[in-house]
Amino acid sequence: xxxxxxxxxxxxxxxxxxxxxxxxxxxxxxxxxxxxxxxxxxxxxxxxxxxxxxxxxxxxxxxxxxxxxxxxxxxxxxxxxxxxxxxxxxxxxxxxxxxxxxxxxxxxxxxxxxxxxxxxxxxxxxxxxxxxxxxxx
Numbered sequence: 001x002x003x004x005x006x007x008x009x010x011x012x013x014x015x016x017x018x019x020x021x022x023x024x025x026x027x028x029x030x031x032x033x034x035x036x037x038x039x040x041x042x043x044x045x046x047x048x049x050x051x052x053x054x055x056x057x058x059x060x061x062x063x064x065x066x067x068x069x070x071x072x073x074x075x076x077x078x079x080x081x082x083x084x085x086x087x088x089x090x091x092x093x094x095x096x097x098x099x100x101x102x103x104x105x106x107x108x109x110x111x112x113x114x115x116x117x118x119x120x121x122x123x124x125x126x127x128x129x130x131x132x133x134x135x136x137x
Contacts, residue, residue: 079091
């Protein structure tokens with residue numbers, strides 16, 4: 001009899017365990033999906049905030065660039081006033097050389113040898129010879 005009660009107790013325990021699993025697992029799965037959804041929502045919200053902050057930074061940079069452009073234009077206007085509204089050849093040469101220097105600093109130009117003349121024609125790097133040059137004939 002004692003063995004029968006033990007076996008019956010084991011079957012009852014297994015039955016209760018199965019019933020708990022039958023109802024508990026679907027509830028757990030729903031809870032797990034809810035938590036995964038909340039985590040995904042928090043991640044999306046954080047990504048949205050990052051995008052907003054990056055857009056604000058770009059806007060601020062554009063505003064500062066626009067202010068710099070306005071200041072540059074004011075400087076040019078002041079220079080024009082000093083030149084009595086006309087740009088002379090020397091000032092044009094100065095602007096041309098500054099532009100070439102800026103482009104060369106960025107690496108956008110090959111080496112330039114500047115020879116002042118009336119035409120302001122730069123001579124590009126004479127060390128490299130172009131095979132298809134018109135001047136080779």
